[in-house]
Amino acid sequence: MKTVFIAGISGSIGKQALEVLNKDWFIDNFKIVGGSVYSNWEMLKDVIDKYYLKAVALVKESFEVPSTYHGCMIFKGETSVEKAIEYCNADISIIATSGFSGLRHTLKSLEVSKRICLANKESIVSGGNFILNNAYKKEKELIPIDSEHSAIFQLLLGESSKPEKIIITASGGALRDEPIDQLEHAPIDKVLKHPVWSMGKRITIDSATMVNKGLEVIEAFHLFRTKNITVAINRESRIHSMVQFTDGVIKMHYGLADMRIPIAFSLSYPQRKYYFDKPDFFSEKIDFHKVDFKRYPALKLALDILGIEFLQNAYNAADEVAVNSYLKGEIIFGDIYRIIYSTVNEIQQTFSYENESLKFTSLDDILKVDKLSREIAKKYVLEVKK
Ligand SMILES: NC(=O)c1ccc[n+]([C@@H]2O[C@H](COP(=O)([O-])OP(=O)(O)OC[C@H]3O[C@@H](n4cnc5c(N)ncnc54)[C@H](OP(=O)(O)O)[C@@H]3O)[C@@H](O)[C@H]2O)c1
Incomplete structure (x- = not known):
């Protein structure tokens, strides 16, 4: 036991x-x-x-x-x-x-x-390779629960070839059908109504901005060691992610949208011991859409900073501050992205001359960048509130 x-x-x-x-x-x-x-x-x-x-x-x-x-x-x-x-x-x-x-x-x-x-996911997004190296050095098993990463982990089991590309799927979040010009002032009750998943408040808001997808792209970069990652919208949340190989084969992970499945797999791996409902693939339609970065600029930002650990850390810290302020009614929905963008930018200017690669080598560094990013993000919240 x-x-x-x-x-x-x-x-x-x-x-x-x-x-x-x-x-x-x-x-x-x-x-x-x-x-x-x-x-x-x-x-x-x-x-x-x-x-x-x-x-x-x-x-x-x-x-x-x-x-x-x-x-x-x-x-x-x-x-x-x-x-x-x-x-x-x-x-x-x-x-x-x-x-x-x-x-x-x-x-x-x-x-x-x-x-x-x-x-x-914040452990990996904020801590970068420092966390993963810790796991490898100590020979520990780090099994992802996030449905997309669990899917990729499962798709790669038994593959000795590295995938050419990882394709992470997204539902599009609560505001996916909202006209773009109405996003700026999106009300909290609407943002918290996720079309597929029932989750905690922060991750639900992060799904609407696609910051969550940005965090997942960063998490995937560290877990699966590739920068070749794209995001595709699968509105039904049936395909939890895909891996593409050099021969043109794309493996997809198809299953119901229920977090108990990846949680169970992370516990029983390498076996499958969980019994659950099966998707009815005869009656389901599965399609994919490209991401419109005008609607989801925060995802574009995550892709732009991929692999730059200090900036990834700032991206998460600023989002935590901004989402908290949004939940308290201090800022509007559109401010969330602007606060993240300004914070990431300021952290880049603060550190770029010190360390070009901006990689973490200690927990103290991670804590330092997180703390500073929060201070910067709070400054921008105050500016917005004025
Ligand atoms: N929910 C999902 O479907 C889903 C899917 C994929 C990944 N994730 C990831 O899983 C993590 C948890 O998400 P969630 O949706 O389950 O969140 P949640 O419903 O908000 O639950 C958060 C849990 O963490 C505790 N907690 C919050 N702040 C803490 C702190 N400072 N110190 C110690 N404990 C603290 C909370 O305790 P209290 O109840 O006392 O506040 C609660 O037990 C997140 O990283 C999220 O991105 C979630």
């Missing part, structure tokens, strides 16, 4: 991971020993009681929360997740924390666990 820690256990991916782990084969082969949240103590209490957890982490300090609960150790505060991961010493860590804070969780789990099932 393998032990599992779930960082971000109360989120969209965390809850779906729990569902998977409660299914037949999974229930017999895995034991959940710990988890973490930012502030959701009510959910933690439930999972502690249900799974008799060894330790949990609650990042937001709260005096009402005890230091042990029904025999489970409770870590609190900024570094609590790393402490809980270390204490639980699980065979597998699922990193489903949202945002840049997940990077520290990924790094700690790389020290402790044999397999890391990674949903937190």
Whole structure:
């Protein structure tokens, strides 16, 4: 029986991971020993009681929360997740924390666990090869959960030839049919209505701007070590990605749009042990469209900065700041891209003379660029608010 820690256990991916782990084969082969949240103590209490957890982490300090609960150790505060991961010493860590804070969780789990099932794309986007080199050096298995990366990972199994091109698919997000001239002031309730997936707030907004696709392109660049990546819109979200080979063969990954499938695969790999509904391919129409960069300029920006690690980090940090401000009603939808663009530009000017390749060699560097990018992005938010 393998032990599992779930960082971000109360989120969209965390809850779906729990569902998977409660299914037949999974229930017999895995034991959940710990988890973490930012502030959701009510959910933690439930999972502690249900799974008799060894330790949990609650990042937001709260005096009402005890230091042990029904025999489970409770870590609190900024570094609590790393402490809980270390204490639980699980065979597998699922990193489903949202945002840049997940990077520290990924790094700690790389020290402790044999397999890391990674949903937190920000770890790779912000940390670049520093994270992947850590995994390779420690001989750890890093299995992607993001549906596109899980698809590419699966398509490449058994292939000794490197693909010529990776084609990542996108749904187009909530505003895909909105006239371009109405995007600038798109209201939050509309942006949060994703046509296919049900996800956390940030990733849903990032789907509408296609920042999410930008993050995924960067993640794919690091995971699969190629710059030859394009994005195609598949409105039905049935094709989760494709790989193209020199002989003109394109392999596509076809399946239902449900995150429990890649979550389950990341746990059972190299086997498939999850039973689920099958797509009805006789009745389904599958088509692809080119991306209009006028509608999705943030994706173009991600492609332009591909491989420049400091700028990729700034891209994510600025988006986190901008999306937060958008959710609070401080800026309009169109400002999100402008804030990311200005921040990336300013980081490029700040660092380009110091280090042409702009690659990370330490965690301190990663934290430094993230912090500075956030300060710059907040400055632009304030300018917009004036
Ligand atoms: N949702 C999807 O379908 C999907 C698909 C592909 C990839 N992903 C990726 O998976 C990750 C999680 O996405 P999600 O949609 O599941 O997010 P979510 O629903 O917003 O959940 C986020 C989880 O992380 C915790 N958290 C937030 N900030 C934290 C912090 N500073 N420190 C520690 N824990 C923190 C939250 O705790 P509280 O509940 O206490 O706030 C919650 O458990 C993201 O990187 C996303 O890009 C998601």
